Amino acid sequence: MNLTKPNYQAWLVEAADFPKNGAFKEKVEFLLRYAILAPSAHNTQPWAFLVRESGVKVYIDKKRRLSHSDPEQRQTYESLGACIENLVIAAEHFGFSAAVEYALANIEEDSDKKLVANVNLAPSAGSRRQHDDLFDAITKRHSAKLEYVSDKIPESLLSELKTFWYAKDKIGRLKDLNDVL
Numbered sequence: 001m002n003l004t005k006p007n008y009q010a011w012l013v014e015a016a017d018f019p020k021n022g023a024f025k026e027k028v029e030f031l032l033r034y035a036i037l038a039p040s041a042h043n044t045q046p047w048a049f050l051v052r053e054s055g056v057k058v059y060i061d062k063k064r065r066l067s068h069s070d071p072e073q074r075q076t077y078e079s080l081g082a083c084i085e086n087l088v089i090a091a092e093h094f095g096f097s098a099a100v101e102y103a104l105a106n107i108e109e110d111s112d113k114k115l116v117a118n119v120n121l122a123p124s125a126g127s128r129r130q131h132d133d134l135f136d137a138i139t140k141r142h143s144a145k146l147e148y149v150s151d152k153i154p155e156s157l158l159s160e161l162k163t164f165w166y167a168k169d170k171i172g173r174l175k176d177l178n179d180v181l
């Protein structure tokens with residue numbers, strides 16, 4: 001990837017530049033630099049944010065929806081989900097607790113945007129960095145638009161994937177089951 005092009009400079013975010021002595025808003029805006037590196041359908045980046053005292057409101061930016069290829073907005077919501085996940089991973093990395101509160105239908109919608117979630121952020125005394133192994137991946141991850149490789153998926157990765165469980169609105173690893181039971 002040629003990171004010297006202006007549109008790639010978003011990827012040059014450095015964790016060391018986190019404004020640890022800055023105001024809450026400044027810190028949250030820094031976290032959003034990680035949120036916007038999420039994958040999105042056709043690279044539409046269909047998100048918009050409003051930083052508040054308690055965290056961030058995350059919206060669908062209606063101008064960026066794909067009304068023909070994604071009429072039911074499934075891909076838009078998946079893109080927003082990836083963005084929110086990046087935000088949570090970054091928030092926990094920099095010492096916040098992050099609680100995602102999904103918006104109910106028809107709440108806060110106008111012609112430009114639609115509320116998807118409130119991500120409530122608060123400084124966290126304990127180190128709850130359960131996703132920290134993923135933090136480094138945020139700035140390294142990208143989609144490979146190449147032909148599929150014919151290599152077999154390593155057995156170790158297949159077994160790891162089998163340890164994930166999925167239930168209603170949660171996804172986790174088998175060893176974390178006790179957290180939700």
Ligand SMILES: Cc1cc2nc3c(=O)[nH]c(=O)nc-3n(C[C@H](O)[C@H](O)[C@H](O)COP(=O)(O)O)c2cc1C
Pocket residue numbers: 037038039040041042043044074075076078079082141142143144145
């Ligand atoms: C919901 C969703 C659907 C996607 N569908 C495709 C797809 O069908 N084919 C493809 O090559 N990439 C697909 N992508 C990958 C996007 O094109 C890619 O995330 C976007 O161009 C940004 O590039 P990046 O992931 O390298 O940051 C999809 C991504 C998302 C989030």
